[in-house]
Amino acid sequence: MLNVLSKRVLLIIVALAAVLFPLVFPNMYVLQLLTLVFIWSIAVYGYNIISGYVGYLSLAHAGFFAIGAYGLGLLTTKAGFSYWLSLLLAVLITSIAGALVGVIALRTKSHFFAIYTMCVGVIVYLLIDKWDSLTGGVRGLIGIPAPGNLGPITFDTLTSQYYLALFFLTFTIFLCYRIVHSLLGRTFIAIRNSEELAKTIGISIMKNQLLAFTLSALFAGLSGALYASFIRFIGPQISAITVTFEMLMYLLVGGIGTLAGPIVGTLIVISLTQSLQFLEEYRMLIFGPVVVLLVLYYPRGITGSINGYFQKKKQQRVKVANEEHDVKRKVGEAG
Amino acid sequence: MELLFQQIFNGLTIGSVYTLVALGLTLVFGILHVPNFAHGAFYMVGAYITLMMMVGFGFHYWIAIIASIAVVALLGVVTQQLIFKKLEGADGMRMMVAAIGILLFLEAFGQFMWGTEYYRMDTPYGSVVNLFGLTVTLQRLLIIVAAVILMLALHFFLTKTMIGAAIVAMAQNREGAFLVGINANQVAWLTFAIAGGLAAAAASLASPINLVFPTMGNLVIMKAFVIIIIGGMGSIPGAILGGYLLGLTESIGATYISSDYKDVIAFLLLVVILTAKPTGLFTKGVQ
């Protein structure tokens, strides 16, 4: 671990950089990119809760992302609700969907859970794709409004959207931070560590997993809804399993089960893909092997490996201290 | 009535393809203990190799298929030796993620090599024959017959050879005396070779009645998951039964319920099954 002080300084610098960025570099292309990174990160934070901290590989995440996106899209364009009410409802609907799926899916374990959630994801995709009269099918849903005014604040410029995304991302990270550093977060990690042990120390597995799964769906829904109102157009492709895989990749690169992992991974992978334009279509030629290599050699990703490095240093210090302690004891005994 | 028979016939055709894919998947499950998400990509690569052999090199359909089986079998062995072997004993999540990484790579590779266009595969068996009053294309008939032959060959290999018996034992997660003296590594790569070969054969047989494109394996593999859960992970008869059952259900469902939603059937079926029985059908014993 970095020591607390330098960690805090680093955090303040990053936060300041994010806030000042549009003022210093008002580059439309980069702002657009960063806004997307922020929005995707929110979903990846959700992914991290269930797959990183509780240790269950969910493959329905893009499905929840799409429920949030289509929820907002349909409520604003078809039902004519106001933007902010729609956003709230979209997130609520996704959370409820998550809870309902979770109640059943979480009764299954390990690969059954992965396949079950995969099927849920595919069903969401097929429903969006085929339910033409509601979702617009393959043509997609167009004309989704940008975020509505909040009193004097308007969201018609890219910069304002950037700040909106940044606000929600900060909010998400704050919630995740609080959760991870609470008794609840410790409970999640205990379940990941060993379900059997967790049970015998009195932890209710199902209840905690369901909470984690619902939270993960909530963030996916929020991210999807923000995405819909940023891009203003959504199609069935956003619910494809490849989108889930993509998010999994961000998480893995950044560091699964770490607090900084989601934003680090999303930022790195998306900006790398964008800066290597020729890669766009074939980026998986590189990222596929990257995922495999990470799993083989760096299962904790970038953040996890950095943390690991500092931990090792600390361990060495402890070891040295131990040895000194032993020596002293021996000397004491001898004397 | 004729329509029903026609649909049963079509169901058997699709079911044959599903079965071949699911058989490979169920065998590999015994090695990895998790489903191999990359299996669908093997299927896709198999189709492209056959197509390339036919169009690019002008080989005959059958020769192209054999070449494709060999290439994909090799691909299976390479992934097992290079990746999965190193993950032995790792937790299920890492295995699954590794498989997903392979899938992503192979899909991009397919796109890079052959583009995103949809290709048609010509077959020397395009003619139409009359079978017990049904008009069917020869290719569809071929799929059914070839699948049966492949399954019989597999059956003989698995029951009449030591290594085959070991593969079955591994798939069913049986341990103990039976596996003593068997080279586990050999069993592992051979299983991957067989699974790859079966996927390539299935794709090559199915391509003339479908199309060839980079994501063609996705839906097939996901349905194969459904099949092996219905049939029981690691169970060979289960995979066969499940494969045909799903093919028939889809074919008949498409006609009598809705052709738009025929693909949903498989996944709904699975959701219903796992909802009722979270450990899957036909799980033996407790833990």
Next chain:
Amino acid sequence: MFFSTEGITKRFGGLAAVEDVSVSVEKGTITAIIGPNGAGKSTFFNLISGIHPLSSGKILFKDHDITKMPPQQIARLGIGRTFQTTNLFEQSTVLDNVLIGHRLRTKSGIWDAIFRTKREKEEEKRSYQKALEALEFVEMMHVVEHPVSLISQEEKKRLAFALALATDPEMVLLDEPAAGVNPDETDGLAYLMRKMADHGITVCLIEHKMPMIMSLADQIVVLNHGKKIAEGRPEEIRQNEAVIQAYLGGEAHAPVKQY
């Protein structure tokens, strides 16, 4: 009776792993479960702690029928447990590992986490105190801040005790608590178990180390092929024909004779 099982049976498929076992345990005593490998000892523990459902029989604890209770409820009632191989969180410190043990006595949920409520802070503090108490009990105060990956095998065993103690148990089930540690360290662990019993915590343990059991246990229960073949005080067990037979017949070595 403080704790008792009445004819409990567990079948896996057709095979009975535990068959018709009745045991009674008095408060504050040490009961050792012994038997050859595969005798059903661990399964017996799994039945008590609720990990496996029973095929038949009844389990009573403090006048509660816990037969059908889920594991977390049984833990809350006051039965703690350790495993043969404790899955500790290697990257965390010793203290962090034990902290979670008290979770079952806390109520903080998602809202407490997000708003860091008074309840969250209080319960966190209480969990720390409890964890420190437990670590003090097992005499590990000198390594509380060490990562688990750095402590010795014996310390991991103690840590497992501490984790079970942090749940505020009235009875603990210890699965081979002294496996894989040297004789000196075994004495230390035996002393800890005696200390638990002296503090009113009822101890049940599975163990192979006969000398330790013979000097430690108040009561010994012998299982073989899932059935109870003997029970009694150590000196009674030592002379029991059936026990000697089971060990001589079932295992190459005869631990009872060793003593």
